[in-house]
Amino acid sequence: MRQRIFILVMVLVANLAQASGPQKIDYLALSSTLVKDGYIQRAKSVLDKVDVLVDDFDFATYYTLKGLVFQKTGYPLVSNIFLDAAIEQGQSNPSIYFYKARNYWQRNEYDMLIAALDQAGEETLENPQMLVIKAEAFKQIKNMEAAWNTLDQGIDRHPQYAQFYSQKFYYLLELGYYQQAQEYARQYLKAQGYTANDYLALAYALRESGEYEQAAVLLEEGVIKYNDNDKLLELLGQVYVDQQQYMMAALVYEFASMQFPRFSAKASALYLKAESPVRALQLNRRILEQEEKFRQRIGIDIQLEDYESMVAKTEPLKRYDLLSDDNILYALGFAHFKNGNYPIATSYLQQINDSQLFTKATYLFKQIEICQNDPYACR
Incomplete structure (x- = not known):
C-alpha cells in the first residue's frame, strides 16, 4: 500500500514539473541583490548574462548597476560613463549623483564633484556626509568662503x-588662525568630546601660539583618555x-617607552640633559638600535x-663606524687624557676636522704637554 502511495506522489510531482516548465532567471534582479549584499564580482558575472535585447528592457537599472560595479572595482571614469548613461535612460534616483561625486x-x-552634488539638490542638503565632502572639494579648489558656507549650511x-x-x-588651523581655532574648539568641539586627533591639533595650535602650559594640560588630559596614542605622548614630551x-x-618618554620602545633613546637623552645620568643609563640599556645605544x-x-668604561667601548665604536664622528673622537681623546694615556689621547684628538672641536682639542694638547713635562701637576 505504501509503495503505491509513493509511486502516485512521484507521478504527480513529475506531472507538475512538466506543466510548470523551466524557470527563467531574472539576471538583472539577481545582480541588483548581489550588489546590495556586497558580492561585486558575482554581480559583474551575472550582469554579463543579462539579455539586453528583450522588449521593454530596463536600461536605466542595467547601466546603474554597471556603474556601481565599476565604481566598487576601482574604475571611476568607466563608472561615471555608465552612470551618465543611466541618467539618460531615465534614472531619477538622486543618489546616483552621490556615486558620481x-x-x-x-x-x-573637484569642480565636477560640486556640480554633481548640486544636481542632487535637496538630497545633498539632507546628507551631512555629502556636505562635508562638498566643503572639502571647495577647499581643494581654494574657495574657502564657499567651503565655510557649506559647513554652515550643514x-x-x-x-x-x-x-x-x-x-x-x-x-582655521590650516589657515594659521590659531587663536580662533582654540576659541572655536573650546566652544564647539569640547561639547562633542575631543578625539585623539582633536587633542593633537588643538595642542599644536596652543604650542604655535607659545601657550606651552595650556598645551601640556590639554595633552595630559588626552593621554589619560588615549594612553595608547604614541603621537599624543610624543607631543606632550616635546612641549x-x-x-x-x-x-x-x-618621564613622559619613559612612560611611552613601555608601549613604544623607540622612545627609550629620547628618554635616556633627556635624563642625561636633566643631569640624571644613572637613570639615563637604565633607559639606555633598553635601546634596541645598537649604533644609537x-x-x-x-x-x-x-x-x-x-x-675607563668609555675607553672599553672603543671596539664597538669602531664596529659601528662611530669613530668618523668628531664628537666621539673628542670624547675618546678626553677619556684617554683623563686616564693618563697621553699619546693615545693625542692620536684621537689629531683626527678631528671640526674647527670648533679642534679649538677645544688645542686646549687639551696644551694640558697634555703640561702633564707630560710635570706629571705631578695633573694629579
Whole structure:
C-alpha cells in the first residue's frame, strides 16, 4: 500500500514539473541583490548574462548597476560613463549623483564633484556626509568662503553632526588662525568630546601660539583618555622640552617607552640633559638600535666620569663606524687624557676636522704637554 502511495506522489510531482516548465532567471534582479549584499564580482558575472535585447528592457537599472560595479572595482571614469548613461535612460534616483561625486573625488575632479552634488539638490542638503565632502572639494579648489558656507549650511540642517565643527576647526588651523581655532574648539568641539586627533591639533595650535602650559594640560588630559596614542605622548614630551623641563619630558618618554620602545633613546637623552645620568643609563640599556645605544653611552660615561668604561667601548665604536664622528673622537681623546694615556689621547684628538672641536682639542694638547713635562701637576 505504501509503495503505491509513493509511486502516485512521484507521478504527480513529475506531472507538475512538466506543466510548470523551466524557470527563467531574472539576471538583472539577481545582480541588483548581489550588489546590495556586497558580492561585486558575482554581480559583474551575472550582469554579463543579462539579455539586453528583450522588449521593454530596463536600461536605466542595467547601466546603474554597471556603474556601481565599476565604481566598487576601482574604475571611476568607466563608472561615471555608465552612470551618465543611466541618467539618460531615465534614472531619477538622486543618489546616483552621490556615486558620481565619489568617482570625481577619486579622480580629483573637484569642480565636477560640486556640480554633481548640486544636481542632487535637496538630497545633498539632507546628507551631512555629502556636505562635508562638498566643503572639502571647495577647499581643494581654494574657495574657502564657499567651503565655510557649506559647513554652515550643514550645521543649520544637522546641528548634531560633529564633523562639521571639527572640519571648521581644522580649516582655521590650516589657515594659521590659531587663536580662533582654540576659541572655536573650546566652544564647539569640547561639547562633542575631543578625539585623539582633536587633542593633537588643538595642542599644536596652543604650542604655535607659545601657550606651552595650556598645551601640556590639554595633552595630559588626552593621554589619560588615549594612553595608547604614541603621537599624543610624543607631543606632550616635546612641549615639556620646549619649556626646558627636561626631567618631565624624560618621564613622559619613559612612560611611552613601555608601549613604544623607540622612545627609550629620547628618554635616556633627556635624563642625561636633566643631569640624571644613572637613570639615563637604565633607559639606555633598553635601546634596541645598537649604533644609537653606543653613541649615547659616551655622553653618559662622560657625565658619570667613567672614563675607563668609555675607553672599553672603543671596539664597538669602531664596529659601528662611530669613530668618523668628531664628537666621539673628542670624547675618546678626553677619556684617554683623563686616564693618563697621553699619546693615545693625542692620536684621537689629531683626527678631528671640526674647527670648533679642534679649538677645544688645542686646549687639551696644551694640558697634555703640561702633564707630560710635570706629571705631578695633573694629579
